[in-house]
Amino acid sequence: MRKHPDTTKSRSVALTHFFAGMRAALPVILGFIPVGIAYAIMARQAGLSILQTTGMSVAVFAGASQMMAIGMYEQGAGLLAIILATFILNLRHVIMGTCIVNRMPTGHTAKKLLLSFGVTDEGFAIFTTVDSKWCTLAFYGGVTVVSYASWVLGGFLGAVTSDLLPPILTASLGIALYAMFIGLLTPNIRGNARLALLVVLTAVCNIILSEIIAPSWALIVSTLLCALIGVFFVDLEPKAAPETTKQQEVDHGQH
């Protein structure tokens, strides 16, 4: 069957975006595999089988929730308590998912629903800081495939090898996800003093709130409250704004 030239073209564009997404997610591998291993070691020590340990990573795909669940399970918490705690911990993904979907101008709802499985802190951080030309389902698909594969692989490796890995190595890898967030955030605040101020304000707010309420709630409250405050004083396109507008006008004129 001969392909319509437009279909072929859009397919190759989608592939380019998919691979770009995979490339953008490479740092996630360094973070997810060790955290996945750490989770699996905890789960195995708590008495879960290799299948159960890996199965939870396959079905849930949420690092913090899985670690918390294992911790609660060890302390003898009931099923419903663990599930409720998981739900509360994951409420932040409503906010993150909204930002992700909001940056995807096109695409079927069914495909978005499928990709929603890949809404993670890390995928959110990558997708919401990438240049807007990459904001497609295909790009996020690439990010998700790499993240999910790393998470499941880490869980499986940890479940099978348990304590063969040198502890110094696994401990050193603990910084990976934070380094990634810092690496994604810093370039954005470089030339924008007000945005930098907002980031500092959020950090202080979350440090204080985490002492008072549960950290999962503190994260949600700090994120929303400080973004709300930011609406009134942060300028997201300082200086460059007039130029961008002009460029967009030129672009529109050409179409």
Add this chain to the structure above:
Amino acid sequence: MDSTKILLLILGMALVTYIPRALPALLVGKIKFGARVEKFLKLIPYTAMSALIFPGVFTVDAERPLIGIAGGAVAGVLAWLKCPVMVCVIAAIAVDFVLYLL
């Protein structure tokens, strides 16, 4: 807990993890956001990332706060110098690895 209960636990967790993830895909697009809301949504990535970093980075190793601070600082400096994210991550891991060896 027997294996049936663990299976139920995994399925229940999978469900309550997927629901918050999927809600936006169903709702966004049906609603038109105003300029203020749009700006609010654009600021969330920055505030969320800041909240994900702090205070968590101080307790990467709860007994040695320096591990998180040093690794985080190295990543921050390199990112400021416009190094790729991957370089920041590897450098932070390397610094912490050396600190653990010392």
